[in-house]
Amino acid sequence: xxxxxxxxxxxxxxxxxxxxxxxxxxxxxxxxxxxxxxxxxxxxxxxxxxxxxxxxxxxxxxxxxxxxxxxxxxxxxxxxxxx
Numbered sequence: 580x581x582x583x584x585x586x587x588x589x590x591x592x593x594x595x596x597x598x599x600x601x602x603x604x605x606x607x608x609x610x611x612x613x614x615x616x617x618x619x620x621x622x623x624x625x626x627x628x629x630x631x632x633x634x635x636x637x638x639x640x641x642x643x644x645x646x647x648x649x650x651x652x653x654x655x656x657x658x659x660x661x662x
Contacts, residue, residue, distance in 0.1 A: 591654065598650030605649065606642065 635641040 594654040595650055598653040599646070601653060602646045602649040605645070610645075 635644050
């Protein structure tokens with residue numbers, strides 16, 4: 580196996596691990612705050628929030644979209660910051 584292939588595998592592996600760690604931190608700390616705020620917002624709002632817009636259902640669908648987004652973001656961040 581060539582050095583460049585090993586490097587690419589290490590980069591993607593470490594990016595996936597970092598994304599999963601970031602996702603787990605967000606899942607247990609930030610998401611409950613967002614859900615509480617959305618409950619408060621819908622209870623006190625007379626105008627429907629994003630009426631007609633698509634939203635993932637609660638549960639595994641929302642969790643899987645959030646997790647895949649976090650992993651993609653962690654993998655893309657070094658490329659964006661390198662120019």
